Amino acid sequence: MIETARLRLRRGTTADIPGLVAALNDWTVAQWLQRPPFPYSADDACAFLRWSRAHEEAAPPAAYVVADRASDRLLGVASLEPQEARAELGYWLIPTAQGRGLMREAVGALLEDGPMRLPGVRTVYATTDPDNYRSQAVLLASGFRKVAEEIRDKPTRRGGSVLFRFERPLHTEAA
Numbered sequence: 432m433i434e435t436a437r438l439r440l441r442r443g444t445t446a447d448i449p450g451l452v453a454a455l456n457d458w459t460v461a462q463w464l465q466r467p468p469f470p471y472s473a474d475d476a477c478a479f480l481r482w483s484r485a486h487e488e489a490a491p492p493a494a495y496v497v498a499d500r501a502s503d504r505l506l507g508v509a510s511l512e513p514q515e516a517r518a519e520l521g522y523w524l525i526p527t528a529q530g531r532g533l534m535r536e537a538v539g540a541l542l543e544d545g546p547m548r549l550p551g552v553r554t555v556y557a558t559t560d561p562d563n564y565r566s567q568a569v570l571l572a573s574g575f576r577k578v579a580e581e582i583r584d585k586p587t588r589r590g591g592s593v594l595f596r597f598e599r600p601l602h603t604e605a606a
């Protein structure tokens with residue numbers, strides 16, 4: 432578990448399923464995402480919980496539920512998923528939690544925790560839709576820089592064919 436001033440990044444539980452289903456069926460959230468299915472069912476939420484907790488005994492979850500620190504209510508998800516020397520950052524917030532700088536706070540905590548949790552990872556990357564200005568602002572404010580514009584294998588839910596790739600070192604002292 433990771434805590435910040437306003438947030439708790441914790442393992443997902445079955446109590447989060449209704450919140451996951453509601454958020455990921457909301458087009459204002461889902462239109463920007465690639466991995467969660469759309470429409471999104473309770474079975475999809477169960478599969479997500481199983482996946483995020485798969486290595487529970489050995490390591491922290493690949494994906495944290497971002498919860499309100501005071502109420503513990505689900506506000507979103509933030510993941511840092513390792514693939515050898517790289518890790519992919521992904522995130523979303525429920526609409527009512529957006530616009531308050533919460534994801535910048537969550538990403539900052541996740542990256543600070545990363546070197547201890549993922550010692551083999553050197554580089555963190557994230558991809559965004561070119562029109563997702565808020566996500567790009569979160570990445571730039573978190574020390575990422577845009578490194579490429581790429582053609583997607585298949586179009587996004589919004590019909591886009593381009594993605595922006597951002598990267599930063601995980602160990603900033605090595606930057």
Ligand SMILES: CC(C)(COP(=O)(O)OP(=O)(O)OC[C@H]1O[C@@H](n2cnc3c(N)ncnc32)[C@H](O)[C@@H]1OP(=O)(O)O)[C@@H](O)C(=O)NCCC(=O)NCCS
Nearest residue numbers: 460463522523524529530531532533534559564565566568
């Ligand atoms: C992307 C997302 C996580 C951003 O989190 P957030 O905490 O709501 O971010 P905020 O809106 O508070 O802040 C983001 C930044 O975008 C800026 N911003 C907002 N609207 C903007 C716009 N139209 N153009 C440029 N910048 C904009 C804000 O000023 C802020 O920058 P600052 O911190 O330097 O002031 C959230 O909007 C979300 O969950 N969206 C839907 C899912 C999604 O897009 N996930 C990411 C997929 S790559």
